[in-house]
Amino acid sequence: MSSNNRLKNALISLSDKEHLLEISKVLLKKKINLLATGGTAKYLKNYNIPVIEISEYTNFPEILNGRVKTIHPKIIAGILSRRDQDQKTMQLYNILPIDIVIVNFYPFDKINTQKTYPIQEIIEKIDIGGPTLVRSAAKNYRDVIVIVNFFDFKLIFDSMTNHYISIEKRLYLAKQAFLYTSSYEKSIAQYFTNEDKFDTKHKKNLFPNQFQLQFVKKQNLRYGENYHQKSALYIEENNLNPGTISSAYQIHGKKLSYNNISDADIALECVKQFSQPACVIVKHGNPCGASEKRSLLKAYISAYKSDPISAFGGVIAFNYIIDTETAEEIIQRQFVEVIIAPEINHLSLNILKKKKNIRILITGQFQKNNEQIDFKKITNGLLLQENDNSTIDIKKFNFVTTRLPTKKELKDAIFCWNIVKYVKSNAILYGFNKTTISIGSGQTSRVDATQLANIKAKNRGFDTIGATMASDAFFPFRDGIDKAASIGISCIIQPGGSIRDKEVIECANEYNIAMIFTQKRHFKH
Incomplete structure (x- = not known):
């Protein structure tokens, strides 16, 4: 089914004029008359494009410093008129039917939220006429074509024949509008919510009665968690900071998958915890190797050697620019799915490009994660919680055993505590010289997570005498301490808070193990 209207008149009002000339030339070639607001008309006249200024057509000037431009009966009626019902009225008042409306608004959502603007300056950027034109055209989609982005203009006019657009395409454009x-x-509304000083109670409430999400699609992905699942990446376009996976750009490799991005996000957020050169390798949602050293090369080699089996096909994140030595080492040592770094030089990139499928993501300079809310989708619902952005404060540590940790043990304890936060619960992590040597992740009991860490350390031939253990939550019984002591663990960092803390501390004292209570749990599900 097609509309029977021949396209004669188009109204154009564009804040973003990037494609204005191309649009105008296409319309003129199809012998469609152009009407435009003052700024748009002036731009076209500078390029000798024939155009009728709206104020000339309505015989009414733009007033109130541009606040009123297009809201005039001859414009709105020209858009809203039903071609099969309103002809007499249109003729009586000499109103032209407007068949095409092409509008984009001042990009209010692109305002730099880091900069403070006077509210009056912001208010003047709110478009009134533009949304009225768009909504009017969308309402009357059977008779009017409404276009709000250049992609749709190309889509429609490249396929248009004999000035007719199908009703299906018109409905699609109305939806887009x-x-x-x-x-x-x-x-x-979000800007005014942020500026609201009256409703202080609402402003302090992290969990309002209504929670709205607005994301835009960045890209389709190769597949979801499994091959049979389709997937896509959506991002917070209005709150996109550098140093994140959402804002990263891919400079090499195959198309990303759902799992690639999920693992990359964990690896990046984990490696950002360290100030010295560090490397974190993630596989299936868990860190499998991590290290902080004096050079990136040493950090990578140590992280890889901590669990080379799991590192196969993993995601590697760095917190420093990738140098040529590290790039060569990666190529020689392992198969890798994704590499993430804040920067990379062209020599290192050329080395990594020898493997055509490696996905390389560049994030830019890291920034502190200030996201307040974390959420998880459940069936027909959404779970919200405060983000676990807590930083380590040694002043809040409780040193609960007879023996205090040595300086080296304390450094290893802090290193391990930074990593275990990103391991799925129940989580047990062993570290030595600021390198992970075994990780027991995702177990349904803490003693099983400890046993798994013991088995992995033994199977990989690590010397665990003098190593440090981190536990993401308290030990409900002493059995986990017994198992840790059996392989030579000398320091344990954990939240504390069990009703059997006294028994656990006494057990640590029996083995001369130093124990630290952080008073903060790091469950991750």
Whole structure:
């Protein structure tokens, strides 16, 4: 089914004029008359494009410093008129039917939220006429084509024949228009919510009665968690900081998958915990190797050697620029899915490009993660919680055993505590010289996680005498301490808080193990 209207008149009002000339030339080639607001008309006239300025057509000037430009009966009626019902009224008032409306708004959602603007300056950037034009055209989609982005203009006009557009395409464009105006209104509402000084109770409430999410699609992904699942990556376009996987750009390799991005996010957020050159390798949602050393090369080699079997096909994250020595070592040592770093030089990139499928993500300079809310989708619902952005404060540590940790043990304890936060619960982690040597992850009991860490350390031939243990939650019984002592663990860092803490501390004292209570748990599910 097609609309019977021949396209004669188009109204154009563009804040972003990047594609304005191309759009105008296509319309003129199809012998469609152009009407435009003052700024758009001036731009076209500079390029000798024939155009009728709206104020000339309505015989009414733009007033109130541009606040009123297009809201005039001859414009709105020209868009809303039903071609099969309103002809007499249109003729009586000499109103032209407007067949095409092409509009984009001032990008309110692109305002730099890090900079403070006077509210009056912000208010003047709120578009009133543009959304009115778009909503009017979308409402009358059977008779009017509404376009709010250049992609849709190309899609429609490249396939248009004999000035006709199918009703299906018109309905699609109307949907796009309402999505556009809805997104625009939400960005304005968010600004006013942030500025609201009256509703202080709401402002302090992390969990409002209504929780709205707005993300835009960055890219389709290769597949989901499994080959039969489709997937895509959506990002917070209005709150996108450098130094994240969401803002990273891919400079080499195959298309990313759902698992690639999930693991890359864990690896990156984990490696950002360290100030010295560090490497974190993640596989299936868990760190399997991590190290902090004086050079990136040493950090990578140590992280890889801590669990080379799990590192196969893993995701590697660095917190420093990738040098040529490290790039060569990666190529020689292992098969890797994704490499993430803040920067990479061209020599290192050329080395890594020898493997055509390695996905290389560059994040830019790291910034502190200030996200307040973390959420998880459940069936027909959403779980919200405060983000676990807590930093280590040694002043809040409780040293609960007779023997205090040595300086080296304390450094290893802090290193292990930074890593275990990213391991799925129940989590036990062993570290030595700021390198992981065994990780027991995702077990349903803490003693099993400890036993798993013991087995992995033994199987890989690590000397665990003098190593440090981190536990993401308290020990409910002393059995975990007994197992740790059996392989020579000399220091344990854990939250504390069990009703059997006294028994656990006494057990540590029996083995002359130094124990630290952080008073903060790091469950991860």
